[in-house]
Amino acid sequence: MNDEIRVPAGLPLDSDGFLRRECPNCEHEFKWFSHQEGDLDAEVVDQYFCPLCGEAAGTDSWWTPAQLEYMNGVGGPAIDQYVQDSVEKMFKGVKGLKFKPDRSFSLGIETPDALTEPDDMMIAEPPCHPNEPIKVPEENAAKVHCLICGTAFAV
Numbered sequence: 001m002n003d004e005i006r007v008p009a010g011l012p013l014d015s016d017g018f019l020r021r022e023c024p025n026c027e028h029e030f031k032w033f034s035h036q037e038g039d040l041d042a043e044v045v046d047q048y049f050c051p052l053c054g055e056a057a058g059t060d061s062w063w064t065p066a067q068l069e070y071m072n073g074v075g076g077p078a079i080d081q082y083v084q085d086s087v088e089k090m091f092k093g094v095k096g097l098k099f100k101p102d103r104s105f106s107l108g109i110e111t112p113d114a115l116t117e118p119d120d121m122m123i124a125e126p127p128c129h130p131n132e133p134i135k136v137p138e139e140n141a142a143k144v145h146c147l148i149c150g151t152a153f154a155v
């Protein structure tokens with residue numbers, strides 16, 4: 001089983017290759033290192049531990065609200081096209097009825113602006129899993145949990 005999380009197109013990493021994440025439990029933000037596809041250093045897990053509160057959650061539970069909004073938004077134009085094509089097909093089968101496609105038709109879903117990722121937070125390398133570094137806000141450095149096994153450590 002391959003539970004590797006792929007970063008959807010358009011989601012930015014910071015200059016060190018970290019992806020912003022939000023814990024579904026404590027709702028605080030941190031970052032994890034986004035491994036390249038096929039990177040042998042990447043741990044394959046079915047859950048991650050929050051570096052801040054230490055609670056575990058499934059691998060797909062860590063989107064920030066901005067990322068979710070962005071991913072919903074980029075699907076918008078594709079949905080418009082799909083609806084329009086379906087309507088066109090429907091009318092094609094009806095005798096005596098001519099459907100004039102309205103190219104300006106839109107459900108009004110706007111494509112959002114591209115996200116940007118600032119180089120904030122400090123890097124933390126868990127002694128137990130140094131291959132899975134994270135970034136946490138400075139005030140949390142005294143106690144950080146390993147993303148993979150949840151073991152607490154100080155930066």
Ligand SMILES: [Zn+2]
Nearest residue numbers: 023026050053
């Ligand atoms: Zn948390």
Ligand SMILES: [Zn+2]
Nearest residue numbers: 128129146149
């Ligand atoms: Zn660990």
